[in-house]
Amino acid sequence: xxxxxxxxxxxxxxxxxxxxxxxxxxxxxxxxxxxxxxxxxxxxxxxxxxxxxxxxxxxxxxxxxxxxxxxxxxxxxxxxxxxxxxxxxxxxxxxxxxxxxxxxxxxxxxxxxxxxxxxxxxxxxxxxxxxxxxxxxxxxxxxxxxxxxxxxxxxxxxxxxxxxxxxxxxxxxxxxxxxxxxxxxxxxxxxxxxxxxxxxxxxxxxxxxxxxxxxxxxxxxx
Amino acid sequence: xxxxxxxxxxxxxxxxxxxxxxxxxxxxxxxxxxxxxxxxxxxxxxxxxxxxxxxxxxxxxxxxxxxxxxxxxxxxxxxxxxxxxxxxxxxxxxxxxxxxxxxxxxxxxxxxxxxxxxxxxxxxxxxxxxxxxxxxxxxxxxxxxxxxxxxxxxxxxxxxxxxxxxxxxxxxxxxxxxxxxxxxxxxxxxxxxxxxxxxxxxxxx
Numbered sequence: 498x499x500x501x502x503x504x505x506x507x508x509x510x511x512x513x514x515x516x517x518x519x520x521x522x523x524x525x526x527x528x529x530x531x532x533x534x535x536x537x538x539x540x541x542x543x544x545x546x547x548x549x550x551x552x553x554x555x556x557x558x559x560x561x562x563x564x565x566x567x568x569x570x571x572x573x574x575x576x577x578x579x580x581x582x583x584x585x586x587x588x589x590x591x592x593x594x595x596x597x598x599x600x601x602x603x604x605x606x607x608x609x610x611x612x613x614x615x616x617x618x619x620x621x622x623x624x625x626x627x628x629x630x631x632x633x634x635x636x637x638x639x640x641x642x643x644x645x646x647x648x649x650x651x652x653x654x655x656x657x658x659x660x661x662x663x664x665x666x667x668x669x670x671x672x673x674x675x676x677x678x679x680x681x682x683x684x685x686x687x688x689x690x691x692x693x694x695x696x697x698x699x700x701x702x703x704x705x706x707x708x709x710x711x712x713x714x715x716x717x718x719x
Numbered sequence: 720x721x722x723x724x725x726x727x728x729x730x731x732x733x734x735x736x737x738x739x740x741x742x743x744x745x746x747x748x749x750x751x752x753x754x755x756x757x758x759x760x761x762x763x764x765x766x767x768x769x770x771x772x773x774x775x776x777x778x779x780x781x782x783x784x785x786x787x788x789x790x791x792x793x794x795x796x797x798x799x800x801x802x803x804x805x806x807x808x809x810x811x812x813x814x815x816x817x818x819x820x821x822x823x824x825x826x827x828x829x830x831x832x833x834x835x836x837x838x839x840x841x842x843x844x845x846x847x848x849x850x851x852x853x854x855x856x857x858x859x860x861x862x863x864x865x866x867x868x869x870x871x872x873x874x875x876x877x878x879x880x881x882x883x884x885x886x887x888x889x890x891x892x893x894x895x896x897x898x899x900x901x902x903x904x905x906x907x908x909x910x911x912x913x914x915x916x917x918x919x920x921x922x923x924x
Contacts, residue, residue, distance in 0.1 A: 504819040508808075515807040576801025580862075583767060584820040585793035591820070719770050 501586040505594030506601075513602040519567055524606045527560040531614045542619045549618030550628055550679035557607050557632060558668050561639040562661050564603040565647045568595065569714065573651055582718060588711035596644045596707065604636035620679075627682040627692075631675040634695040641699075641706035642667050648713035671698060720744055721766075721870060721901060726775035728761050735761055736922055739775070743870075745899040748892070748917045750906070757923025759905040760800065760874055766903060767797040767872050779870075793822075796868040798876055802859040806848035810834055810858050813847060814865060821866045833864035838887065852879040860888060863895075871895060873904040 572578035612625045646664035650656035678691030727737035735758030764770040818826025837857040
C-alpha cells in the first residue's frame with residue numbers, strides 16, 4: 498500500500514516537473530493577486546496591515562481553486578485514471594497520493610512565498626510566522642476538499658465554474674480561522690485556538706476526503 | 720470462472736441489452752459482435768467493473784465482482800479505447816507505474832521485457848507524445864504482459880495496429896489461452912485466432 502502511495506506521488510511529481518508552466522501559473526496568479534491590493538487600496542500602512550492576512554488567504558483559496566482542474570482531468574482524458582481505478586490497490590490510497598502530490602506542487606510554493614508577500618502589507622515578523630503556520634495547516638485542507646469537488650465535476654461541460662461554486666463555500670471555515678489566527682496572534686489573544694481548529698479540520702479531511710474522492714471518481718467514470 | 724447472469728445494461732434512457740447470460744471458462748475466448756452503438760463497450764466496461772449494470776450479476780469464481788473489488792482487479796486486465804499512455808512520461812515510465820500499482824516487484828525489468836516483446840525496444844526512452852498511434856496502442860497492450868492476469872478484456876485491440884503487430888497480438892492471445900487464460904474482446908476486423916473454444920455473442924440483434 499505504501500509502495501503504491503509513493504509510486505503515485507512520484508509519478509505526479511514527475512509529471513509536474515515536465516509541465517512546469519502549469520505549476521508556475523498558479524504561483525504567479527497568487528503573487529499577482531496579492532500584489533494588486535496594495536496598488537488598489539493605496540499605501541496607508543494601517544489599512545494594509547489590517548487586511549494583509551485576509552488578502553493572502555483569499556488569494557490562496559483562489560490559486561488552489563485554479564489548480565484543481567488539473568488534478569484529474571488530464572488522467573481522465575488519456576485513460577490513465579481508468580487504469581488507476583482498475584489497479585489492485587485501494588482507490589482511496591491512490592487518490593491520497595494524487596492529492597499529496599497536488600499539494601506539494603501547488604500548495605507548498607504558496608506557503609514558501611507568502612512571507613515575502615506579507616512584507617508588502619507591513620506585517621510584523623510574528624504575524625508572518627503565524628501566517629506561514631496557518632497556510633501550512635490550511636492549504637492541505639484546501640487540496641483535500643477541492644479533490645472531492647474536482648472528482649464530482651470530472652468530465653462535465655463547464656466543470657471549472659461548477660467546481661468553484663461547489664468548493665468555495667466549503668473553504669470558508671478554513672479562511673475564517675486561517676486569517677483569524679494571524680489577527681489573534683498580533684493582538685495578543687494567542688493564535689493557538691485558531692491553529693488547533695485548523696488542525697482539527699485537517700485530520701477528518703485527511704481521513705474522509707480521499708475516500709469520498711474515490712467514490713466520486715467511480716461515479717464520474719460510469 | 721466468469722459468469723454473467725441476466726445482465727441488463729442501460730445507457731442514458733436507452734436499454735442496450737437485457738437477459739444476457741454466458742459463462743467463460745479457462746482457456747476460452749469470447750468475441751462480442753454487434754453494430755456501432757449496440758453496447759459492446761458498455762458490456763466490456765461493465766464486465767471490468769467500471770460501469771454498473773442496471774440488473775443482473777457478474778460473478779468471478781462464484782462471487783460478485785462488486786464484492787471482490789481489488790481481488791478481482793488483481794486477476795483482470797482491461798485495454799479500452801483509451802490507451803492510458805501519458806504524453807509526458809516515457810514508454811518505460813508509463814509501464815513501470817502500471818507494474819508498480821499491480822504490485823509487481825521487478826516492474827522495471829518486466830516493463831523493458833514487455834516493450835521489447837511488443838517491438839518497441841527503440842522507444843523505451845521516448846516520451847508518450849513522440850509515439851505514433853500504433854506505437855501507443857502497442858504500449859497499451861504491453862500492459863498485459865507485465866503481470867500474469869487470468870482475464871483479459873480488450874476493446875478493439877487491433878485498432879491502429881499494422882499487420883505485423885496484429886499477428887503478434889494473435890500469438891499473444893493464443894499463448895494466453897493455452898496457458899489457461901480467458902479473453903473477452905470486440906473487434907470489427909476479421910481476425911481469427913486459431914482456437915476451438917471461441918464463443919460468440921451478438922449484441923443488438
